[in-house]
Amino acid sequence: MSSLLKFSLFFFLLIFNVSNSFSAEKQEKLLKQSWSFDGFFGKFDRASLQRGYQVYTEVCASCHSMNLLSYRNLSEVGGPSFSEEEVKAIASKVEVLDGPNDSGEMFKRPGKPSDKFASPFANEKAARAANGGAYPPDMSVLVKARAGGPDYIYSILMGYTDKPPKDVKLEDGVYYNKYMPGNKIKMSKPLNQDSVKYSDGTPATEEQLSKDVVTFLTWASEPHLEARKRIGFKTVVYLLILTVLVYLVKKKIWLRVEPKV
Amino acid sequence: MSEKDSNFNQNEIKPVHTNKVGGSPFKGVVGWIDNRLPIIRMFKYEYLDFQVPKNLSYLWSLGGILMICLIFLIVTGLALGMHYKPSSSEAFTSVEKIMRDVNYGWLLRYAHMNFASFFFIAVYIHIFRGLYYGSYKEPRQLMWLIGIVIFFMMMATAFLGYTLPWGQMSYWGATVITNLFSAVPLVGEGIVTWLWGDYAVGDSTLNRFYVLHWLLAFGILGIVIFHVIALHIVGSNNPSGIEPVDTRDTVSFAPFTTSKDLFAMLIFLLAFVLITMYAPNYLGHPDNYIPADPLITPAHIVPEWYFLPFYAILRSIPDKLLGVIAMVSSIAVLGLLPWLDLSKVRSSVFRPVWKQFVFLFVLDFFVLMYVGGMPAEGIYVLISRVGTVYWFLFFLVIAPLVSLTEKPLPMPKSIHEYEDWKKQGKIKTFKIF
Numbered sequence: 001m002s003s004l005l006k007f008s009l010f011f012f013l014l015i016f017n018v019s020n021s022f023s024a025e026k027q028e029k030l031l032k033q034s035w036s037f038d039g040f041f042g043k044f045d046r047a048s049l050q051r052g053y054q055v056y057t058e059v060c061a062s063c064h065s066m067n068l069l070s071y072r073n074l075s076e077v078g079g080p081s082f083s084e085e086e087v088k089a090i091a092s093k094v095e096v097l098d099g100p101n102d103s104g105e106m107f108k109r110p111g112k113p114s115d116k117f118a119s120p121f122a123n124e125k126a127a128r129a130a131n132g133g134a135y136p137p138d139m140s141v142l143v144k145a146r147a148g149g150p151d152y153i154y155s156i157l158m159g160y161t162d163k164p165p166k167d168v169k170l171e172d173g174v175y176y177n178k179y180m181p182g183n184k185i186k187m188s189k190p191l192n193q194d195s196v197k198y199s200d201g202t203p204a205t206e207e208q209l210s211k212d213v214v215t216f217l218t219w220a221s222e223p224h225l226e227a228r229k230r231i232g233f234k235t236v237v238y239l240l241i242l243t244v245l246v247y248l249v250k251k252k253i254w255l256r257v258e259p260k261v
Numbered sequence: 262m263s264e265k266d267s268n269f270n271q272n273e274i275k276p277v278h279t280n281k282v283g284g285s286p287f288k289g290v291v292g293w294i295d296n297r298l299p300i301i302r303m304f305k306y307e308y309l310d311f312q313v314p315k316n317l318s319y320l321w322s323l324g325g326i327l328m329i330c331l332i333f334l335i336v337t338g339l340a341l342g343m344h345y346k347p348s349s350s351e352a353f354t355s356v357e358k359i360m361r362d363v364n365y366g367w368l369l370r371y372a373h374m375n376f377a378s379f380f381f382i383a384v385y386i387h388i389f390r391g392l393y394y395g396s397y398k399e400p401r402q403l404m405w406l407i408g409i410v411i412f413f414m415m416m417a418t419a420f421l422g423y424t425l426p427w428g429q430m431s432y433w434g435a436t437v438i439t440n441l442f443s444a445v446p447l448v449g450e451g452i453v454t455w456l457w458g459d460y461a462v463g464d465s466t467l468n469r470f471y472v473l474h475w476l477l478a479f480g481i482l483g484i485v486i487f488h489v490i491a492l493h494i495v496g497s498n499n500p501s502g503i504e505p506v507d508t509r510d511t512v513s514f515a516p517f518t519t520s521k522d523l524f525a526m527l528i529f530l531l532a533f534v535l536i537t538m539y540a541p542n543y544l545g546h547p548d549n550y551i552p553a554d555p556l557i558t559p560a561h562i563v564p565e566w567y568f569l570p571f572y573a574i575l576r577s578i579p580d581k582l583l584g585v586i587a588m589v590s591s592i593a594v595l596g597l598l599p600w601l602d603l604s605k606v607r608s609s610v611f612r613p614v615w616k617q618f619v620f621l622f623v624l625d626f627f628v629l630m631y632v633g634g635m636p637a638e639g640i641y642v643l644i645s646r647v648g649t650v651y652w653f654l655f656f657l658v659i660a661p662l663v664s665l666t667e668k669p670l671p672m673p674k675s676i677h678e679y680e681d682w683k684k685q686g687k688i689k690t691f692k693i694f
Contacts, residue, residue: 137551141550224360231368233538236538243528250523254517254520
């Protein structure tokens with residue numbers, strides 16, 4: 001490499017470092033967690049998914065919709081693995097507006113597994129009215145819609161501080177969060193110690209609640225994650241073997257052109 | 262041309278050959294078909310016996326890889342198109358339905374998405390190869406020009422495809438890019454409205470973008486066929502830049518090139534599978550999982566990574582019209598290269614000065630890509646301007662100047678002599694594998 005090239009490489013690295021220190025000034029580093037679904041063989045922790053669903057229904061669902069999910073998804077492979085009976089029971093607790101029936105009237109009926117998750121609000125306007133103008137985002141693909149994914153959501157849940165820094169002024173209904181871009185969030189601290197009573201006896205600490213609900217939300221936004229990683233691994237192994245074989249074939253064929261040794 | 266008149270002169274008696282049956286090298290049923298439809302012998306001549314320089318490096322495998330990318334994109338796109346709904350109210354949910362409820366829909370969609378990115382990775386290496394080894398020079402100028410047309414079409418297709426999921430980046434990307442046409446004097450606003458089919462990006466825009474995405478995809482396939490036909494007329498360039506003379510310089514396409522290209526394709530596929538199966542959204546933007554909302558502008562509107570260098574050039578110029586002109590000409594200027602680079606030597610291996618500027622150009626590409634993804638403020642504006650200046654300087658000034666003043670290194674007479682020189686260490690080559 002010539003000096004010209006070395007100089008330009010140095011220049012490039014310089015820009016990189018300078019700009020990184022620029023962008024790093026405001027944003028707090030996310031709390032990195034080791035998730036069960038990380039890595040090559042990542043799988044969702046079933047118990048955590050089921051607990052996470054409980055946290056979602058008992059806490060999040062009072063404001064956040066999950067329009068893309070149906071109750072039947074809860075019993076599907078790779079998910080929380082509730083039994084079909086359990087899912088029927090879960091769905092039937094919800095009242096669904098259906099119709100019109102033969103006499104042209106809308107009617108209410110208990111939910112079925114094929115129904116979408118019930119929304120807390122009739123529409124966006126109603127949601128905003130009930131939340132001081134803020135619209136609680138739909139949670140179906142929330143994990144994929146935020147840079148940092150699961151770690152970001154976890155950090156937000158754990159990022160509330162009792163007393164904001166002195167120089168920060170908060171209006172009514174606005175809360176301080178270390179990890180929210182701009183540090184201001186309109187959602188009050190959603191999860192506290194024992195917000196939910198777990199039936200399996202797991203202590204409901206803030207960390208545990210957050211971890212469980214984030215696991216559930218990750219599954220919701222990527223329901224085929226397990227299949228993807230499983231098929232991915234098989235494909236990689238297959239391709240590796242094939243690549244080695246093809247390489248050997250290629251080598252043998254090319255011996256006819258360049259007989260070495 | 263001298264026979265032009267006589268062709269129309271029906272009074273002159275000449276033998277005619279309307280029946281061209283025959284000439285097949287095959288026997289039996291294959292021969293019978295080939296005598297009547299000579300595609301089997303064409304395949305034999307062009308893909309089995311076709312002579313290729315024997316010193317091609319793996320950089321020459323990208324052409325085949327690009328073909329595979331295009332075919333995979335069309336096949337996965339076909340399957341996705343059967344489930345997708347191009348309407349502003351249904352697009353986002355129909356994509357999610359593909360991801361959730363369609364059998365292996367998630368695989369199709371992630372593969373399609375990432376193949377687009379890998380298509381660009383491959384095409385950038387492919388263009389670099391052409392630049393470094395002077396593949397744009399006589400007699401391959403037309404191939405190079407066709408290649409630039411393909412690249413423009415790829416960019417259009419990728420842009421149109423990115424709007425289809427109708428997420429926030431889809432919507433705002435479409436808004437920003439289509440608005441560029443408003444910079445055209447006098448008719449700009451009219452063009453934008455015409456493109457949108459409405460007075461804002463909306464349902465009708467999405468619908469036509471979907472149709473155009475399909476149309477251009479097959480358009481690319483068509484032009485690619487021209488690119489390949491031209492290749493089979495002019496033959497492949499090679500790292501030495503010297504034309505093959507005899508069979509000591511070449512190998513037949515099968516099994517030599519095919520086995521080598523297959524290996525390269527598998528390496529490429531491995532990288533693709535790793536990204537698609539373990540970090541499928543790594544090359545995308547999280548905001549595109551937020552449904553399009555015309556009332557909320559994202560904090561930073563950024564295009565897909567492969568547009569970033571050109572986006573940086575666009576933003577480096579404060580005037581909108583000039584910015585658009587700079588962006589378009591930054592690619593179009595590639596088409597002038599065969600006539601700006603006057604050096605008779607093709608390969609940069611023998612061009613010590615030009616080689617440095619080519620590497621610097623590659624660096625410039627990455628620097629522009631980097632600043633294209635950053636907010637247009639402070640130091641980034643300055644860097645993108647320096648980068649833009651070098652981009653045009655490289656083609657318009659450096660290429661002719663270097664080609665006139667540079668003294669090329671001593672060159673071997675043939676490819677097999679080149680190979681010998683390489684073994685003796687007389688030539689320093691650029692190796693990536």
